[in-house]
Amino acid sequence: MVQTLSYVPLASRAVIALGGADWRDFLHNLISQNVETLAAGEIRFGALLTPQGKVLYDLFVIGREDGCWLDVAAEHRDAILQRLMIYRLRAKVTIAADEAEVAVLFGDGAAPGEGWLADPRLPQLGWRGYGAVAPQGAAMGGEADYAAFARSLGVPGPADWGTEQTYPIEANFDLLNGIDFKKGCFVGQETTSRMKRRGTVKTRFLPIRFEGVAPAPGAEVLAGELRAGQMLSGADGLAMASLRLDRIEGADLSVDGRPVRVVRPDWFERALTQ
Incomplete structure (x- = not known):
């Protein structure tokens, strides 16, 4: 288990910015997480599912004063942008890639300052930062170090659930604060709710x-x-x-x-x- 505070830039992650008058309703009706109550400076974990209820893309939603950021897999950002554009229709929402860099802090150490948000999945995972500066004294690490740390906690990642292969409950999204079962409809909601309700996991x-x-x-x-x-x-x-x-x-x-x-x-x- 990591003892010192480690700082890892995540080149594997990228950011999409949403804004406009309808961004909140637009996103709320698509993903597994509740964004109606998302406040500026708050972060939540969720997923965009297929209509059949399998994980298409995982994401973190970061509330901002004028909209939100989506923290997504860098290799899928273009595909996610395209899919969001398809769903947009006449909604008053802006959707664009953003150059904010994603990083994580994990291990022992005091809570970092501005720009760092506690990982919403599990407190032991540390913090996620967006354009944030590494705290003084933090050791530089690599993405393999972070993957090994998350694995040591039993927390799966994108390399485990893949794309269109896994139901989110199988990948423990429900246990890691990735699904809001009280929010109402979202893409793939029917299958997800049925699995939870019937206890068929x-x-x-x-x-x-x-x-x-x-x-x-x-x-x-x-x-x-x-x-x-x-x-x-x-x-x-x-x-x-x-x-x-x-x-x-x-x-x-x-x-x-x-x-x-x-x-x-x-x-x-x-x-x-x-």
Whole structure:
């Protein structure tokens, strides 16, 4: 676990700026998060889903005085811009790429100053900054360091859920403050709400520990002879996996003939019981 405060610029993330008289209603009706009550200087986590309810793009929404910023995957920013333009129709909303740089701070240390916002998913994840200056004394880190830190907390990322592959509840968006079930309609809402209401969530993303190098993404997780899931992203000793909850309880699990062990983070257990 990281002990010192680490500063990591995220070249993998980019910003889209929304403004105009209708920006709030426009975005509120599209994404899984509530933006009607979003205040300037507040950040929330959510996703734009497919009509069938699978994660299309994850995002963070940052409230501003004259609109909001969307913190999105840089590789998908152009596609997200195009999709938002399609949904815009006659709404009075401006949509444009913004050059604000995204960074994160994580590890032990005092709360940073202006420009830094506490990660809304989990307090232990630290802060996200937009054009913010690194605090004095923070150590420079790389994106791989941040990915490993998030993984150590059991928090999945875009490399795990992909695009149009995963229902947000399977990727724990509901447990990480990424879905507002009280907000009403949004794209993909019907499937998402039905899964939550009926309690039909059989698959969840959880970290797995093992000896040696990480199995390849897609490698089967076996409970005896039964398929219990598949590996997602990872590194030596620890990876994320998509797992059938009804097949892993008390089972001896293996991947490629090697024993593996599921880690159930404290926040995961607490959120499930709330």
